[in-house]
Amino acid sequence: MIRLTTENTQKAIERCKQLKPTVRFIQDRVFAVASANNSNVYHVRFDVRNGEKLGQCECKASERGLVCYHIVAGATANIYRQGLKLAK
Numbered sequence: 001m002i003r004l005t006t007e008n009t010q011k012a013i014e015r016c017k018q019l020k021p022t023v024r025f026i027q028d029r030v031f032a033v034a035s036a037n038n039s040n041v042y043h044v045r046f047d048v049r050n051g052e053k054l055g056q057c058e059c060k061a062s063e064r065g066l067v068c069y070h071i072v073a074g075a076t077a078n079i080y081r082q083g084l085k086l087a088k
């Protein structure tokens, strides 16, 4: 999994804002993000270890250790969901 930091997510955040991919909730910390360029759907997973946020996607960029916009899109949805949980 890739450790998510402010630095390595910056570019992906910009991409995500431009492309606005569709995110679907699958299960806790797992999301399906539709590609903006083709009909692919990538599953994105998240974890937290020792207070560090980790993320992983199925796409080529993520395989190379890069934070892709799918991860950012999923992370945004994940944070939103965690927020809802806390509010209950």
Ligand SMILES: [Zn+2]
Pocket: 042, 057, 058, 059, 060, 061, 062, 068, 069, 070, 071
């Ligand atoms: Zn990806």
